[in-house]
Amino acid sequence: MSNDExxxxxxxxxxxxxxxxxxxxxxxxxxxxxKNITPELEKLIEKNGYxxxxxxxSLEKLVEQLEKRIIDLEKTL
Numbered sequence: 001m002s003n004d005e006x007x008x009x010x011x012x013x014x015x016x017x018x019x020x021x022x023x024x025x026x027x028x029x030x031x032x033x034x035k036n037i038t039p040e041l042e043k044l045i046e047k048n049g050y051x052x053x054x055x056x057x058s059l060e061k062l063v064e065q066l067e068k069r070i071i072d073l074e075k076t077l
Contacts, residue, residue, distance in 0.1 A: 007041060
């Protein structure tokens with residue numbers, strides 16, 4: 001589950017818990033809540049030993065580049 005999906009799920013829980021009030025919340029308020037909870041969710045996820053999909057993909061790309069550099073260096077030796 002991506003961070004965006006997780007954030008949407010939490011916002012849906014907020015709406016559900018608020019009942020009928022959740023249906024009349026302004027979209028600006030929901031956008032503000034999303035903006036504020038996303039960084040906190042990322043911290044919580046990382047604190048539990050996980051990384052976001054985007055960070056994982058960035059690290060994976062970096063590892064591939066480093067492996068290629070090592071292979072190229074080994075060939076020159």
